[in-house]
Each structure stands twice: as C-alpha cells, then as structure tokens.
Amino acid sequence: MGTFIGHVLPGCFFFLYGLWFLVRCSFICFYRRAGVDRSGSIRLWLPFRCCRRRRRSETESGLVRLSYEGLIVIACALIGFVGELATGNWQLYVVRESATHHPYVEYIHMNKFEHATMYAFFFLVGLVTVIDSMVSFQLQFPLGIDRVSFALAYAVEGLLFFYHLDGKSGLEVRVHVLLIYAIIGCVVATLLEIVFPTSLLCVTARSFCTVLQGSWFFQIAHVLYGSSPWEETSDNSRFVVMVFCWHIFGILVGSLVLFFSVSLVAMKCCSHRVDSRNEWSDRKLEEESLMLQLQQEDNSSV
Structure with missing residues (x-):
C-alpha cells in the first residue's frame, strides 16, 4: 500500500461500498416515510439465487441465496491481499548474521503484511456475509454476526494503522491519524447497528464514514505519492486537517443531494406502489x- 495505486485501490473499495449503502439507505428512507416498507432490521446484503438443486419437498425452494455484497467484498479483499504479498515476494523475514556471527531474524516488508492482514479481515467479513445469506443450507448464525464481523474488521484496520505510524514523518502521521478518526466512526456506527438493527441513522452513519475513508485514501495517495508530493512543513500539516473537514462537508452535501435525488426518482417510478x-x-x-x-x-x- 506504500504506493499511489496501493492507496487508490482500497479507496475505491471503501468509497463505492459506502456509496452503495447510501443509495440503499435513501430508498429505505423514502419507502419508510411513504409507509410502504415496514421491515425490521436492515440487511447488509442483497440476495441473488443460484445453484439450482432438486427439491426434496414442496416447501423447499431448491435455490441457494447468496450475497452480492459479500462476493464483491471477497473478490476485492483477495485482490488486495494477493497484490500486497506478491509485490513483497511473500517473504516476511530473513535470517542474517551479526558482527559476532550470531544469526538473528530481521522482519521485512512489514507494511505489506500489515495491509495484507487488513485485507484478510475484510475477506472474513465477505465470507461471513455469504455464509449467513445461504438460507437453504439451514445455517444458524447468531443474529447480527455480519455486523460483528464488520466492526471487528474496522477495529483491526484502525489498530494496524495506529501502529503503522512508528517512524513516519509528521505529515504522514497527520494524514493517517485523520484516517483513523474515520475508521473509529465506522466502528462506533457498526456497534450501534448491533444494538439498534432497525435504525436507519446508524446504517447511514456507517456508510458516511466508509465513504469518508475512501475519499481520504484518495487524498493520502495525492499528498504522499502524487505527481508533486507535499513538503514537510507546519503549514501543510495544518492545511491537511482543513482538507479533511472539506471532505466531511462535501460528503455530507453529496449525501443530502443523493437522498433528495433518490426521493424524486422513487416518487416518479414507484408512485403506483x-x-x-x-x-x-x-x-x-x-x-x-x-x-x-x-x-x-x-x-x-x-
């Protein structure tokens, strides 16, 4: 991830995933206000049907429902995981000799293995989401296990980025600390979803912070690895905080425009319903x- 592409790739994943859920929240908000949707908890996945099987009874559908989002999360996590470790030759440490000819272990490619660990936890999120959606196999998972896995993945991501700051320059530390703030927002919102599974506000907050993560990954790529990286000055360290606030403001305005646009589209297309x-x-x-x-x-x- 210590490259421009290495930051743009997870940025695209977080930005598009959070944006997709903002769109879903917009439709759910419209239907709830219109009195059409009175469903309970908001699912973290949408099903599609596959794997047609021979029916054993009249009540069995013969189809397995899988999660679109879970499969996409698995694919993105695998791409990131393999991409990080393949560029590091899959090597975590080397054995060297000291001046007194005593062997010792030196860990290498730590950044790549930290990022690969982050991708591994999001792969676990996708796997749990897919398995939880396979209702035809009579799998009994605890309620809210998908949100617990998401909260765990976000928490691990924040933990890795917190200790990722050792030995970094002041500007690099500043941009990553701001990223950790967005990650904390994702963790808190996801934990609140576990307590209030029917709350649209909690899902919207998690989606908002996820989009903020994605946009800030883009900003980190521009600041540290762009065509003209920012210099290490106190003014730049202060200015980057203001840029982070601009990201929050822009995403907030964009979310309001999105909710308004979805309401207009849904009102025109679903007025008969x-x-x-x-x-x-x-x-x-x-x-x-x-x-x-x-x-x-x-x-x-x-």
Missing part, C-alpha cells in the same frame, strides 16, 4: 372506524 399502499391504509382505517362505530351503537342500544 405508494398510492396502492396508501389506498389500502385508508380503507383499513375506514373499516376500523366503521367497526368502532357499530360497536358503540350496539353498546348504546344495550
């Missing part, structure tokens, strides 16, 4: 009021 739901609700209220009126007349006659 919303209208039918509202008509059904109105008829239900009329029936309940009529029943209540009849009960009151019966009571008065008695």
